[in-house]
Amino acid sequence: MRRTALAATAVVLAMGLAACGQGSGGGGSSADDAAQVPADPATVTGTITVLTNRTDQVQDGTAKKYAAEFNKLYPHVTVKFQGLTDYEGDVKIRMNSKNYGDVLSIPNSVPLKQYPTFFASLGTSADLSKTYDFTDHATVDGKVYGIANIGTANGFVYNKAVWKQAGVTDWPTTPQQFVDDLKAVKARTGATPYYTNYHDGWPMTNWGNALGSPSCDPAANDKLATTKDPWGPGQDLNTVDSLLYDVVHEKLSEADPNTTNWENSKALIGSGKVATMWLGSWAVVQMRDAAEKAGKNPDDIGFMPFPTQKDGHFCSVVRPDYQYGVNVHSKNKAAARAWIDWFVNRSGDARAALSISSVKGSPLPDDLKPFQDAGVQFVHMAYGRTAQVDEIDKASEIGLNSQDYPQHIVDVARGAAGGDKDSIFDDLNKKWSDALGTVG
Amino acid sequence: MSAPRTAGRTPPARTLPPPDAARSTTRRRPRLRRRGGAWWFTPWLYLLAPLVLLVAFTWLPVVDMFSYSFTDWDGISPTRNWVGLDNYTDLFTRPQLFQVFWVSLFYLGASAVQICAALYFATVLSFDTRLRNLFKGILFFPYLINGVAVGFVFLYFFQPGGTLDTVLHWFGVGPHLWLGDPHLVNTSLAGVSVWRFMGLNMVLFLGAIQSIPPQLYEAAALDGASRWQQFRYVIAPSIRPIISLSVILAVSGSLSVFEIPFIMTGGSNNSETFVIQTIKLAFNFNKTGLASAAAVVLLAIVLLVTWVQRLLFPDERVEQS
Numbered sequence: 001m002r003r004t005a006l007a008a009t010a011v012v013l014a015m016g017l018a019a020c021g022q023g024s025g026g027g028g029s030s031a032d033d034a035a036q037v038p039a040d041p042a043t044v045t046g047t048i049t050v051l052t053n054r055t056d057q058v059q060d061g062t063a064k065k066y067a068a069e070f071n072k073l074y075p076h077v078t079v080k081f082q083g084l085t086d087y088e089g090d091v092k093i094r095m096n097s098k099n100y101g102d103v104l105s106i107p108n109s110v111p112l113k114q115y116p117t118f119f120a121s122l123g124t125s126a127d128l129s130k131t132y133d134f135t136d137h138a139t140v141d142g143k144v145y146g147i148a149n150i151g152t153a154n155g156f157v158y159n160k161a162v163w164k165q166a167g168v169t170d171w172p173t174t175p176q177q178f179v180d181d182l183k184a185v186k187a188r189t190g191a192t193p194y195y196t197n198y199h200d201g202w203p204m205t206n207w208g209n210a211l212g213s214p215s216c217d218p219a220a221n222d223k224l225a226t227t228k229d230p231w232g233p234g235q236d237l238n239t240v241d242s243l244l245y246d247v248v249h250e251k252l253s254e255a256d257p258n259t260t261n262w263e264n265s266k267a268l269i270g271s272g273k274v275a276t277m278w279l280g281s282w283a284v285v286q287m288r289d290a291a292e293k294a295g296k297n298p299d300d301i302g303f304m305p306f307p308t309q310k311d312g313h314f315c316s317v318v319r320p321d322y323q324y325g326v327n328v329h330s331k332n333k334a335a336a337r338a339w340i341d342w343f344v345n346r347s348g349d350a351r352a353a354l355s356i357s358s359v360k361g362s363p364l365p366d367d368l369k370p371f372q373d374a375g376v377q378f379v380h381m382a383y384g385r386t387a388q389v390d391e392i393d394k395a396s397e398i399g400l401n402s403q404d405y406p407q408h409i410v411d412v413a414r415g416a417a418g419g420d421k422d423s424i425f426d427d428l429n430k431k432w433s434d435a436l437g438t439v440g
Numbered sequence: 441m442s443a444p445r446t447a448g449r450t451p452p453a454r455t456l457p458p459p460d461a462a463r464s465t466t467r468r469r470p471r472l473r474r475r476g477g478a479w480w481f482t483p484w485l486y487l488l489a490p491l492v493l494l495v496a497f498t499w500l501p502v503v504d505m506f507s508y509s510f511t512d513w514d515g516i517s518p519t520r521n522w523v524g525l526d527n528y529t530d531l532f533t534r535p536q537l538f539q540v541f542w543v544s545l546f547y548l549g550a551s552a553v554q555i556c557a558a559l560y561f562a563t564v565l566s567f568d569t570r571l572r573n574l575f576k577g578i579l580f581f582p583y584l585i586n587g588v589a590v591g592f593v594f595l596y597f598f599q600p601g602g603t604l605d606t607v608l609h610w611f612g613v614g615p616h617l618w619l620g621d622p623h624l625v626n627t628s629l630a631g632v633s634v635w636r637f638m639g640l641n642m643v644l645f646l647g648a649i650q651s652i653p654p655q656l657y658e659a660a661a662l663d664g665a666s667r668w669q670q671f672r673y674v675i676a677p678s679i680r681p682i683i684s685l686s687v688i689l690a691v692s693g694s695l696s697v698f699e700i701p702f703i704m705t706g707g708s709n710n711s712e713t714f715v716i717q718t719i720k721l722a723f724n725f726n727k728t729g730l731a732s733a734a735a736v737v738l739l740a741i742v743l744l745v746t747w748v749q750r751l752l753f754p755d756e757r758v759e760q761s
Contacts, residue, residue, distance in 0.1 A: 089723065095516050109726060114517055199595075201706055258619035258709055259599040394725045402724045407708045416622040416709055 034121040034143065035326050035337040046332030047078040048339060051091060051101035053322065058083035066349070070342050077335045098329040102336040105322035106138065106146045108401060111394075112387040115145040119325035120333055122147060122340070132344070133358045134320035137383040146323030149344050150355035152280035153316045153368060153378060154209045154306070157287055161300040162191045162275040171304045171314070171374070175243045178307035182252040185275045194247050195265055195274040198257030198410055201403030203265075206279055208400045209319050210240040213306035216315035218382045225385040225392065228433040231425035238425060239308065241409055244278075245421050248413035257410055266290035269301070282321070284367045285354050303367060305376050314376040318356060388439070396435030398428060509732035515722060520729070527733035537734070540714050543626055544694045550630035551690030555683070557634070558641030563671055565642075566649040576646070580639035587636070591703030594632045595619075598704075622710040629701050629711055636700070637693075641686050648679035684753055691749065692742040714738055 038044045050063075057063045058081045067079040082101060084090045091107045094100040095118055110118065121143040122128065128144045129135045138146035163169070166185040172178040182193035197203035212220035214236045224230055230237045247253055254260060254274075268274040270290030277283075281303060288298035305314035324343070326336040343349065350357035354365040364372055371378075393400050411417035412424055419427075509527055513520035531537060561579055565572045582590070597603045598618035605615040618628040652675065660670050676683075698715040701707060707716035715738070722731035 092516060092723070109723070110516060111514070111726070117518060118516075198708070199706075201708075256600045256617045256620035258617070258625070258705055259595060259602075394727070397721075397725050397727075399724055403706070404708070404720065404724070411622070411709055414620075416620070 034123050035333040036123065037341045038334045038338050041074045041338065042076070044074050044335050044338055045076040046335045047080065048102035048330070048332050048335045049080045049082060050339065051082050051084060051087075051104035053084060053087035053105060055083035055085055057081075066343065066347050069347065070339065073342060073346075074335070074338055077332075077338065079339060098327075100327055102327050102330040102332055103324055103339050104327065106325045111390050112138070112140060115140050115325070116143070116328075118328055119145040120328050120330065120337075121145060122326065122337065131360060133318075133360060133380060134323070134383075137320050137386065138323050138325070139383075140387075146325040147340055147344055148320035148323045148358045150282070150321045150350045150353065151318045151358055151380075152282050152321055152355060153303075153318050153371065154206060154213065154278075154280055155316055155371075156276050156304045156306075157269065157279050157283050158276045158302050158304055159191070159269055159272050159274070159291075159300055160302045161297070162189050162272045165189045166275075172307040173309045173314075175239065175246070175307055178243065179246050179250060179252070182247060182276065183250065186252055189272075189275070191273055191275045192254050192268075193252040194254075194276045195260065195268065196248065196253050196257050196410055197260050197262055197265055197277065198407060199260040200262040201407065203262060203277070203279060204403050204406040204410075205401050207240060207244055207406045209280070209317060210278070210306055211236050211400075212317040212379050212381055213315050214239040214308040214310075216310040216377060216379055218379050220317075221381050221383060221389060222385040224432075225388040226436075228436060229429040230432055231428045237428075240306070241406075241425070242421065243307070244406060245409050245413045245424075248410050249421075251414075253410075253414075257414070267294055270294040271296055272300070280319075281365075281368060282353060282355055302370065305371065305374075314371075314374065315379050316371060316376050317379045317381055319381060320358065321355070391439045392432065392435045395439050396431040398431055398435075505732045505735055508729055509736050511729045513728045513732075514726040515728040516726070523729065527730045528737070530730060531733050531737060537717065538714075540712050540717050541695070543711060543713050544697065546626035546630045547633060547694035547697050548691065550634045551687075551694055554634045554638050555641055555686055555690060558638050558645055558686075559683075561638075562642045562645035562649055563675060566646060566675075567667075576643075579642055582636045583639040585636075587699040588703055590632065590636055591700055594700075595704055598628055619705060620709070625705065625709050625711045629704060632700050632704070633697070644682055644686060645679060648682040649675055652678045684749075688746050688749060691745055695742055695745070696738060 052058065052063070054063070057066075063081045063083075067081070070079060071077065087105070088107050088109060091100060091104060092109050095107070095110070100118075106115070106119065115138060123144055125135055125139045125142050125144050128147065132147055134148045134151060135144045137148070138144055162185060163181070166181070166188045168181045168184055172181050185191055185193040211224075212218065217223070217236075220236050227235070229235070231241065232238060248257075265274065265277065266286055267290050269277060269287050270292070271294035284301060284303050287301045291298045291301050305316045308314070324340045326333055326340065330336050344357075345359055350359075350362070351365065354367045356362070356364060356368070399405050408417065409424060412419050412421070508520075510522060510524060511520040512523045512526075561575075565576055565579075569575070585593075599605075600615060600617060600620075604618060609615070616624060619625050656674050656678075657670060660674050665673065696715050697713045698719075701711045701713055702716050702719070705711045707713065707720070714734070718731045718734045718738070721727045721734065
């Protein structure tokens with residue numbers, strides 16, 4: 001009797017609360033008017049909240065300095081920062097409400113076609129693509145919803161001193177030569193030739209960004225939307241993943257991938273205990289810092305392109321970093337837009353990070369000078385069919401940008417999971433083509 | 441869920457010798473009041489806070505989860521479409537999604553070890569052992585540590601050339617890739633789980649053992665029972681309900697292992713459990729609908745296993761007299 005009464009109360013309570021929950025949810029109509037850069041800075045008022053994954057900048061005061069600089073131009077805007085350590089996870093959940101800041105880096109997990117639901121348009125693609133690179137990565141129906149601050153080139157961060165000690169001074173030009181060079185590193189130095197960063201996982205997702213490097217094709221990503229076997233022989237993903245597989249299979253990577261540590265890996269490469277890691281150009285600064293802390297020469301840290309050549313030159317894919325968007329529910333869209341405009345164009349953040357500014361015509365950062373000197377071609381990927389590629393990727397549960405996919409390759413390569421290189425590629429091809437069939 | 445109910449079930453009063461006076465009065469008083477009718481809702485007032493919390497943070501999300509499982513919601517979109525049983529069909533036509541339950545067997549084996557160890561320590565510590573409170577503290581302590589911290593501590597512990605390898609080296613055992621070897625990883629992780637949860641089992645057992653009337657031991661000792669016989673014929677039967685509760689918790693726990701493997705390996709290298717797989721479906725592949733369906737199925741499996749278990753080993757009333 002007592003239990004029945006209790007259960008009944010619980011049900012009533014649950015239903016009441018459920019009703020409340022449904023009442024407040026939903027919403028999210030997209031505003032048609034674009035958030036324009038205000039013409040007169042003095043008239044812009046309001047408080048904006050900037051969500052950022054750069055917790056380091058929030059903590060060391062860099063963010064505050066930027067805000068102070070911004071206030072010189074826009075005196076009546078107050079800028080607040082929220083640094084989020086688990087940026088992707090936290091923001092994605094917050095996007096179920098209306099409260100996800102005014103300016104935010106667009107999480108990777110938001111499908112492109114949903115951008116208009118969550119973000120205010122920043123202008124037309126025709127206009128903005130004249131000034132900024134990578135706008136097509138966030139364009140839906142001719143409107144741009146996000147502007148990147150920086151782009152990153154992809155390549156191998158390597159310790160020159162260690163490679164030199166192994167007798168290698170020239171960049172390898174074929175995957176085979178790269179593997180041979182790593183073997184030389186293993187044989188002649190005490191260093192671990194390659195470090196996967198398997199445990200942290202996210203550094204591994206950069207392997208997916210090598211797409212486009214072997215073929216030197218800006219349309220490599222778009223072509224995935226129609227390719228049935230992206231891991232077929234000669235395809236980019238085949239070349240890239242084969243290299244990862246071979247490096248691990250030849251035991252040229254660390255002994256136990258499950259206990260790798262990202263923070264520690266910086267010190268390892270800085271001090272020459274690790275020779276090579278596949279990362280973005282953004283990592284070079286951090287590795288140089290680590291080298292300095294380890295009492296070594298920061299100039300030992302170098303950056304080399306993916307070891308393939310097309311028509312006699314290397315290619316390095318340049319991809320946008322997080323793109324900044326304006327919350328469609330923001331009450332201060334003008335101020336938010338002003339912040340993005342100021343941050344990308346005037347803050348100098350891209351230069352400070354030695355990254356490629358997304359503003360067209362900006363000079364290349366110092367750490368990519370060797371690339372320029374060696375005639376490496378920078379491939380700016382086209383993202384016309386990103387929405388479709390995304391959809392196939394999710395439907396197939398491959399996750400080109402998730403860590404499970406390269407981790408599985410490493411597992412198979414080191415014999416920890418069943419199968420071999422061919423079976424991985426067959427499996428991936430099958431998943432991809434199946435998903436291609438289900439997605440319109 | 442059936443767990444707390446079992447734990448709280450007290451033997452019916454009439455089969456017992458008259459309980460002590462204080463208890464009987466507290467029991468009777470509310471009944472009298474209720475008959476009076478004035479303050480019948482007082483207990484409900486006290487219950488309000490926990491009930492609201494329970495409903496808001498457990499029942500409401502569960503109800504929502506059930507409704508998501510019939511939609512194609514991707515986790516962020518403000519709209520979602522009703523797809524009926526599609527998610528369940530999808531789930532049950534992909535047997536590879538259920539293969540991860542093999543991993544649970546490692547944790548099930550570990551729970552057996554855990555319960556035996558907990559029984560042993562609880563029995564030993566229930567007698568007059570020197571420094572027993574210190575040992576109780578030491579054994580219970582791991583349960584108090586945050587799971588994330590445990591994960592990180594053991595990550596260093598298992599590193600090649602880490603603590604475990606160093607200690608084993610003194611005994612001439614060669615280094616192993618505790619987390620890197622696909623045949624070893626689940627054993628290592630299950631070991632961490634034993635370390636962490638053994639203390640909780642032990643405290644439960646200890647509490648039950650201490651409620652055994654001391655005259656039973658005296659009688660047993662007079663009859664010349666050894667320590668083992670005391671355990672076998674006095675302690676074990678008396679704490680049977682708690683043991684069966686622990687087994688139920690262990691089984692449902694092994695089916696839904698999450699924290700330790702998620703932090704330590706992220707489910708890589710053959711250590712993926714059903715819950716980790718569900719999380720990945722929901723948050724990496726934006727298939728919240730399918731993931732909700734998977735969670736509902738897991739709930740059903742746990743309930744089913746518990747039911748079968750209760751059917752096979754019914755809860756007998758224990759009479760301590």
